[in-house]
Amino acid sequence: MTVRRGPLVVVGDVLLDVDVHGSARRTCPDASAPVVDVASRERRPGGAGLAASIAARANAEVVLVTGVGGQAGADVVRLLGDRVRLAGLPFSGETPGKTRIRSGGRTLLRADSGDGRVLDGPLDPELPGLLRSAGAVLVSDYGRGATANPFLRRALRQLPADVPLVWDPHPRGGVPVGRADLVVPDLAEAVAFTGGSDVDDPALLARALLRRWGCGGVAVTLGAAGAVVVPQAVTGRIPVQPAPPGADACGSGDCFAVITALALADGADPVEAVTEGVRRAGRFVASGGAAQLSEPEPRPGNGGTGTAFEVAERVRRDGGRLVVTGGCFDLLHPGHVRLLERARELGDALVVCLNSDDSVRRIKGAHRPLVGHADRKRLLEALESVTAVVVFDESSPCALLERLRPDVWVKGDDYDVATLPEAEVVHRHGGRTVLVPQIAGYSTSRLLTSLRSAG
Incomplete structure (x- = not known):
């Protein structure tokens, strides 16, 4: 197979996943339900x-074709950051969220929210070309309308023959298109898709689905037992790396699908690609699963979540005091940390204006950051002291401070306040500039000089 040189394009439905961790040592006095004392909350796409986050972590160039809406959608976009490029699908409603309440390594309850769906409307005119230029396409169906869009289905059916198409299906999603090179249901999904027949023989399930969908191959994943792959007539069972007892398998199927698609893009045949997908999915679970990609929610004392501008608006609405500082913060050191702590003490929330890489180079030279x-x-x-961070490309944050x-x-x-152009902007909007004493002996330049001397 020819090796494709292009991004992995992930197509499908995004969710906001939240894990709430705590201890459950007692039950409700009015019901036989555990009481969870919450210790922390984590969020991830x-x-x-x-799937897109896993691919980006594997150092792939990634484009995510999806629809988002509401605050949950904004949170997903923020969590993806600049690691993943987004291309939109028509969407209505709030991005769905799934919240797991966990204690002692076990999920006690999952609460779902959000009714958002991808609509059946036309695609952005540039999207079919983006799909055609992909190194591989992974359809990650979570039953929220993406695979039902007729325009998207037509574009997927019309992919060039040398663009590998892997389809991770969902019982409430669209039927995989026959153009798919490999469809990768788990065992429960395969049973559901075939009406419950041949439960004891995954290879027979895979062959039945191959006939039904007319695709290039089917790989049924079997959890700790690996996978069975049927590309046309070849069948093989692939073992999986054992995971530690109690390991959280959340995200293992997404990891399997991503690695399989990337392997096909690199020229592997279906059996080789599935073998690599199983191997890497086993490592993914053993090393912590999807939790590796989670970010802790800021503590309530940090002023809550949201972008820098949402934080600013919330603080103003609540009658609080917004503190802002800025800089490069290259090689974070105790002097930086102490400045930020002192800044946070001056108000109810602290926003940091961070120089982008290009901005730092203009100020510090080509060797930085x-x-x-x-x-x-x-x-x-x-x-803990920082509520939100916003990156700017200019040499000074004056434009950000206007917003x-x-x-403070x-x-x-x-x-020197007299020479700071930002001070005039802040003063014009009724704020003031405060100079915080620095800790002697700490600076990035001094650290670099010490490192060079030591070398």
């Missing part, structure tokens, strides 16, 4: 969004 802005942003967001309108603008005391 779910559905096709999880050492850490890309996506990773710098992630590190800052992990700090944020902070009550914070910089280190190595600056």
